[in-house]
Amino acid sequence: MPRIFITRAIPNRALKVLTDVFGSGSVDVYEEDRIIPREVLLERVKGADAVLTMLTEYWDEEVFESAGSTLKILANCAVGYNNIKVDAATARGVAVSNTPDVLTESTADLAWALILGACRRVGEAERYLRAGKWDSWSPNFMLGNDVHGGTLGIFGMGRIGRATARRAAGFNMRVIYHSRTRIEADVETELNARYVPFLDLLAESDVISIHCPFTSETRHAFGADQFRAMKSTATLVNISRGPVVDEAALAQALLSGEIAFAGLDVFEKEPKIHSDLLTCENAMLLPHIGSATLETRTQMAELAARNIVARLTDAPLPTCVNPETITD
Ligand code: NAP
Ligand code: GLV
Ligand code: GLV
Secondary structure, X not given: OXXXXXXXXXXXXXXXXXXXXXXXXXXXXXXXXXXXXXXXXXXXXXXXXXXXXXXXXXXXXXXXXXHOOOOOEEEEOOOOOOOEOHHHHHHOOOEEEOOOOOOHHHHHHXXXXXXXXXXXXXXXXXXXXXXXXXXXXXXXXXXXXXOOOOEEEEEOOOXXXXXXXXXXXXXXXXXXXXXXXXXXXXXXXXXXXXXXXHHXXXXXXXXXXXXXXXXXXXXXOEOHHHHHHOOOOOEEEEOOOHHHEOHHHHHHHHHHOOOOEEEEOOOOEOOEOOHHHHOOOOEEEOOOOXXXXXXXXXXXXXXXXXXXXXXXXOOOOXXXXXXXXXXX
């Protein structure tokens, strides 16, 4: 009977994927509803054949070493896997899986919540009303930016970037994008999207929405120089990973009026928020809820569980990020 460790409670439907195959005795779930403390993680992964982990756990050499040679798969309950040193996993023959596709549409929906919320000052307006400050309709009250008819710039035109771009048609927006590689011509046509160099994306966009992974290349891809190159009326949305944006520089740009608005779902040191950002009324700040719908979170955990079942029964993995580890 294999030993499967899960670092935080997951939806029952996903747990059942594992218990149906291996029995409930093989599954060990960290019982507290909080991030598993590092020392507890190091202890509980010992001798596990499989671990289902959250993006809040950082998997470096030390954790793989603690898990030991029994570990065959690490299933991340997220599409982004910057919390895992994949090289270290690969060197030990540990398969790593993630959860692409099942969260694409829900995350693109939330990108639009941020685009609309930031441009139309939704968070700020609601805070104002709840504070009892609203006294009357007024022609000059809470004026934001029109979203419709503007230019949407997508940084990282992958699965979520495309789903976000697709929704722009309903707002009659022009779509431009930048990635390291240009996407297929027929997809460009379908999305009505134009490939541009990064500097043009910065200069031409009314809204920039960030959808790249966090890598050594994308760290602080958006900083003081980039904000200076953007329109003073522009909005920046980040629903990828916090460190892609230099938060201190963003707060300065928002406070000085270098750019107009920001909508953020992710932060450099979650759950800590840069103190200057918290003072920016022109920023809409959400607690990393991009994929947070009941159906999507259930499907993510199910997909992670299905990857574990596949690895432990020698079947092909649905979504492996280091397939070179699967040799049998
Ligand atoms: P994906 O399909 O792999 O798309 C990522 C895109 O980023 C690709 O088009 C890639 O194209 C581009 N990219 C990579 N490196 C780049 C660089 N240096 N400069 C510019 N573009 C670059 O991934 P996805 O499924 O859309 O997910 C994207 C990210 O969103 C995830 O990695 C995760 O961090 C984040 N996410 C966040 C939430 C949330 O709750 N906030 C939810 C889901 C996902 P090229 O390789 O051609 O450059
Ligand atoms: C969430 O942030 C994910 O990467 O799935
Ligand atoms: C506003 O409520 C309007 O009717 O214009």
